[in-house]
Amino acid sequence: MRRLLYWGTATVLLATVVHLFAVIFVPGVDSGQKMAQLEAAGEINTLHRISMKGTDPTLLTEPSPDLAYAFCKYDIKSRPLLVQGAIPPTYWSVSVYSEIGDNVYTLNDRQAGVDKISLMLVDASETFEDEDRPENTIIVRVPTATGLILFRAFVPDRSQSELIERHLDASECKTYPVRSARR
Template sequence: MIRTLLWLLGGLLLGGLIHLVTILMLPLLAEDTTWTRITQLEARNRVVILPPALPGEPNPFHIDTELSYGLCQVDLADGPAYLSGILPDAFWSVAIYNQAGIVTYSTTNRDGIGQNVELGIFNADQTRLLAQQQIDIAEGLLVVESRDDDLFILVRLAPPHEIMRPRFEQELSKLTCGPRPAA
């Protein structure tokens, strides 16, 4: 009797372990991920405006139909990345995601930033160089450190009226994203 219970307990533990490992490994085996979809947009070091999501139509990025989106993909192995420009005087937010789609940093214009976006994204090594004053940065630059090198930046704008969407998206497309050009 005890031997049978031990076999059952062992089987349950082994089954639970196999189940857990399988669930944790499935995302690593996925071929169609948010990262692969973003890579297909060719948004490396430039802002790409996402087409608006229309009600009832496929929405692969699960974006809000009321917002305008700009997306930029960067690789900090190439050097620090910068996002800069001026956004319309309405609600906006900026979020930095790693390759797994996890938000590593986020801010909004309600944080007292205003309309100017001046963001520098550095990995740990670049942050050390920054602390040693071996990298020059502009005054007022918001410095963000990332553990990961492969990132994407998502900028969201909330046009107060649908008729303003084209103008907002035009302003969004003027943002610069990527490494700073050599002076």
């Protein structure tokens, strides 16, 4: 009986360790793989529109067929990133994801209230002088120097897809020529 209790307890303890290990380490490993997959799909700090033709596998898992997407994989270790979005006349949003997949910032078309928006991504661990900020630009401080920016735009019906894609194509991600001073 004592032997059975011993091995039963040991099994539960091992199962607990495996369970916690999987839950805690899966996000880092899987998010890293996702980011690597997106990085391989295009140049870093550059905007790429995602083709959504038929049932072709896309870079996104379970994408919405009612949205058009574009993304920039960012790396702001050496310079901030300037993100310029052309906002179509439908629902639109830009989301910033950290390296581990946290949605650290989202702005939609109604919150923006304009048809063109300018954001600057700055590493939260670095100082950024306000005089370096271009006019009418929102500063977004991100917790990790690498991650992903994802644009989403609602395509209510197929007749509007060309118009929406034109807006995404007119958007841009580019490094900004001001080096943040490290603390």
